[in-house]
Amino acid sequence: MTTVYDVLVVGGGVIGCSIAYQLSKRGKNVLVLEKNQLASKASKAAAGMLGVHTELNGGSPLYRLAQTSRDMYPVLAQELKEVSGMDIEYVENGMIKLARTEAEAQTLLEVASKTDEVEQVQWMSPPNLSACEPYLSKHVTGGLFIPRDGNVSAPKLTESLGLASKRLGADVKEYTDVYDFMIEGNRVMGVQSSIGPFYASETIVAGGAWSQSLLERVGVTLHAYPVKGECFSVKYSKKLVERTIFTEGCYIVPKPGGRLLIGATEQPNTFDETISAGGLMDLMNRATSILPELSYAHWERAWAGIRPQNQKGLPRIGRSGIWEGLSIATGHYRNGILLAPITGVLVADLIEGKENHQLHSYVGSF
């Protein structure tokens, strides 16, 4: 007998896995189809920063959503440890946004003025900065300390959400390429894949940067484009920074075991995942200019990933306006790890037909 799932999720990145986890928790019969392995694309490449203020400020429509999502992490990390047995390496280590010029300092002070009191952001003068992060370059104008931002291991988070979904009853099929939809009238009934057809009451496309090409099969246009990002990591015997250090064009994220993760380049309109010497040299120059001792660290590895971006610069989360039974969750660009928990909840609410004011204020149909 053919199984008809309640919900079929295309894509086993952090967004697809977070949606699968929330729906499985609510007792839905979920299937995840992933072309490669879970956590093999952007969600493997990400630095894992939970930076509400890295590129958003109090005026951005995403700000409240990002804050809510980041604040879900302490409970989510605990839940995932219990259900999947995995540690996602969540820490609330704070972030410092560095100013290297007076103009950058002015911009950061404006960011601080739009930030609510709950965040307890503090402006740090160069002597204060040196006192708490002694290895930072002395040629900085100051920094904005954001104590409540944190970081996780992005691949472990994604794997753990996938594993927890399985433990709660979801089916997960890797190496399964979805290449078309099954349609009856104006309803999507399921998908055609490299291992055969699958049927579901609700189909959700969470295929990251590859969502657009699949959705074209049913005439849905997202106005999306890929943005390649390169990173590298090193190891050092000394702890060079306690907090994540963020500047325009470069960030340094401390990870367990003396690892430092340095990112990330930005190259739009390519799906090429190879690493360029120019991109890495540029990152190394930027990183050593703010943390000179990084030059003595031991090389670990470099990698690249493809971020899903939209022309409007906002994620696309919602039901298709054309097809019944079809929803979309993609376009999280540089903030997919930060926004994964709230996206899972928003989409689960959407599928259950629940009112969610955050959904109304910001999510659209396509």
Ligand SMILES: Cc1cc2nc3c(=O)[nH]c(=O)nc-3n(C[C@H](O)[C@H](O)[C@H](O)COP(=O)(O)OP(=O)(O)OC[C@H]3O[C@@H](n4cnc5c(N)ncnc54)[C@H](O)[C@@H]3O)c2cc1C
């Ligand atoms: C270098 C870099 C650093 C980053 N750092 C951060 C950070 O510090 N903090 C942060 O919040 N965000 C960060 N991001 C952004 C974040 O990684 C992304 O926003 C997020 O991973 C997107 O998740 P996703 O599930 O939409 O996409 P993906 O992780 O790309 O997953 C999509 C999945 O769908 C699968 N798929 C696609 N099409 C099909 C199909 N037809 N059939 C079956 N499967 C399919 C793909 O194989 C893939 O596994 C970073 C990104 C990069 C590249």
